[in-house]
Amino acid sequence: xxxxxxxxxxxxxxxxxxxxxxxxxxxxxxxxxxxxxxxxxxxxxxxxxxxxxxxxxxxxxxxxxxxxxxxxxxxxxxxxxxxxxxxxxxxxxxxxxxxxxxxxxxxxxxxxxxxxxxxxxxxxxxxxxxxxxxxxxxxxxxxxxxxxxxxxxxxxxxxxxxxxxxxxxxxxxxxxxxxxxxxxxxxxxxxxxxxxxxxxxxxxxxxxxxxxxxxxxxxxxxxxxxxxxxxxxxxxxxxxxxxxxxxxxxxxx
Ligand code: A2H
Numbered sequence: 001x002x003x004x005x006x007x008x009x010x011x012x013x014x015x016x017x018x019x020x021x022x023x024x025x026x027x028x029x030x031x032x033x034x035x036x037x038x039x040x041x042x043x044x045x046x047x048x049x050x051x052x053x054x055x056x057x058x059x060x061x062x063x064x065x066x067x068x069x070x071x072x073x074x075x076x077x078x079x080x081x082x083x084x085x086x087x088x089x090x091x092x093x094x095x096x097x098x099x100x101x102x103x104x105x106x107x108x109x110x111x112x113x114x115x116x117x118x119x120x121x122x123x124x125x126x127x128x129x130x131x132x133x134x135x136x137x138x139x140x141x142x143x144x145x146x147x148x149x150x151x152x153x154x155x156x157x158x159x160x161x162x163x164x165x166x167x168x169x170x171x172x173x174x175x176x177x178x179x180x181x182x183x184x185x186x187x188x189x190x191x192x193x194x195x196x197x198x199x200x201x202x203x204x205x206x207x208x209x210x211x212x213x214x215x216x217x218x219x220x221x222x223x224x225x226x227x228x229x230x231x232x233x234x235x236x237x238x239x240x241x242x243x244x245x246x247x248x249x250x251x252x253x
Contacts, residue, residue, distance in 0.1 A: 008036040009239055010078075010251045011134050013049055015069075016105040016115065023104075025094060026059060026067055033106060033118065034068040036129030036251060039215075040239040041231055042136040043110035044223045045175040048167075050121035050133040050146065051098040053160055057131060059094040067093060069101065070130035077253050102160055108134065109247035110224065110238075112173050117166040121146045123198055129253075137186060138172045139215055141207035144186040146198040176219040176231060178211070183222065185211045 012032040019027055033049050051057070060075040062068050068075070072092070079090040104118040116135075123142065124133060135143040150157055150167050157167065174183035181188045189207045198204075219231035226234035242248035 005252045006038075008038060008129055008251045008253070009040040009242065010130065010249045011035045011037055011040070011043060011109060011242070012068075012247055012249070013106040013108040013116075013132075013134060016107060020100070020104070022096065022100045023059070023094065029067050030065055031059065031067045031069065033101070033104070033132045034070045034074070034130045035108075035132045035134035036074075037134055039136065039139065039235075040242055040248065041221065041226075041235040042139050042175060043108065043134070043238070043242070044112050045136040045138045045173040046108050046111040046116055046134050047113060047137055047143075047147065047170040047173065048116045048135045049104075049106055049108070049118045050124060050135050050143070051101045051118050052122070052124035052126060052131060053098040053102065053120045055098040055124060055126050055131050057096040057098065057101065058092040059096060061091040061093055068130075069096065070132055071126050073127065074130040074251075074253075078251060081251065099160075102162065103166060109242055109245075112175075112223065113170065116170070119147075119150060119162060119166060120160040121198065123201075130251075136175075138175055138184050139186050139211060141186045141190050141195070141204050141211060142198065144172070144190050145195055145200070145204065148190075149198050173223075175221065175223050176215060177222055178214050178219045180214060180218070181211065185215060185219075 015031040059067050075090040101118045137144040137147045172184050178185045193203045195203045
């Protein structure tokens, strides 16, 4: 963890009923994968959620109606931030691994795709954010490469029990124009740098640096209520709106 606290937005990705056997005890409640993002203005372009197959997660009771799926570590941080500023012990209703989450159907705020799926990503860190990441392959190089890996490697899909229809129909959704990189900045930068897979860490770090900086300073939104506005202006407005509508909450660590 860095010296500066990192301010994330937790996006509430709602799990669509009926639930698979592992989650059936939660039926009747609203269950969300809680994804930590630094780019709330990109939520229009979500194509899936990412989970770490071997990662340990839990379904934690947040209030009478809502349940969040995230790491235990994040649940504790959240309890500390949300309630009374005293480390409270959040109630874990179900113990889960990433394998239990792969294939969940989700409805996510602002996403132009009505339904998206939880899919495996092998580079997720469990000591950062919530261990759940929402995927925006138009603007996030990690997301673009991980989705590209799943699309281009049937054996990888088979290994994690990923069905073709959870992946293949999902195209990159152009949401932000960056003059230098076009409307699918992550794809362009990954191609320019000849990145081979989600495990190509050094090149992905460079790709992230390039797209993150230019996206923020020079990007313009192409969709949604803030279409035509600069990313810099739209970002805090979109974040506030997501929080006001209860579709997201603040989270820092
Ligand atoms: B970002 P930082 Cl469009 N493991 O959200 C790996 N990556 C994680 C993570 C974890 N446990 N938790 C969050 N992240 C990702 C959107 C996005 C993000 C875009 C572009 C860049 C970008 C859609 N994915 O991040 O180390 C999340 O992906 C570029 C770094 O705290 C989160 O924001 O700076 C970002 O990494 C947080 O990374």
